[in-house]
Amino acid sequence: MNHNPKNKDCPKNTTQFSPETWMKLPCTCKDIENKEKKEFWIIPPEIYAKLDQEFHFDFDPCPYPFNGVDGTELEWGKSTYLNPPFRASDGKFGKGPTAFIRKAIEENKKGKTVVITINTNAFINMLIEAGAEMRSLGRVKWLDGKTKEPWKSPSNTTLFILRA
Numbered sequence: 001m002n003h004n005p006k007n008k009d010c011p012k013n014t015t016q017f018s019p020e021t022w023m024k025l026p027c028t029c030k031d032i033e034n035k036e037k038k039e040f041w042i043i044p045p046e047i048y049a050k051l052d053q054e055f056h057f058d059f060d061p062c063p064y065p066f067n068g069v070d071g072t073e074l075e076w077g078k079s080t081y082l083n084p085p086f087r088a089s090d091g092k093f094g095k096g097p098t099a100f101i102r103k104a105i106e107e108n109k110k111g112k113t114v115v116i117t118i119n120t121n122a123f124i125n126m127l128i129e130a131g132a133e134m135r136s137l138g139r140v141k142w143l144d145g146k147t148k149e150p151w152k153s154p155s156n157t158t159l160f161i162l163r164a
Contacts, residue, residue, distance in 0.1 A: 057081040133161040
């Protein structure tokens with residue numbers, strides 16, 4: 001979708017700008033269209049059926065269609081299928097994948113099985129499929145290569161080991 005001059009929420013429609021400035025402004029028209037049209041993503045039924053056959057799901061905290069309930073505030077079943085929102089902005093109640101993963105870990109500590117489907121970078125799947133061992137390094141304050149100053153915002157980092 002191109003810019004919509006009738007979209008009052010788009011920064012490009014707030015006032016008059018020079019053509020050069022107007023071109024540099026962000027246009028949110030496409031973001032709004034995508035959010036309205038692509039709010040929910042569900043796993044293909046044939047994949048779900050195979051998982052359900054193996055794990056016998058009795059609960060889904062993020063059902064489609066949405067039931068109006070915050071899945072992080074409920075007690076989960078003995079075998080839960082979890083397809084969390086991809087981003088907090090996609091989730092209802094402002095909760096994204098991190099909130100649901102925290103809840104999944106909490107429920108697992110109670111002796112429950114949680115099967116999680118979540119988007120992953122292709123290289124992560126490549127490493128998993130190659131049999132890589134994984135370890136969390138926590139939030140690493142990477143150092144600037146020139147100044148050796150630590151990064152102000154530590155990033156979550158995973159160590160992958162491909163053993164001989």
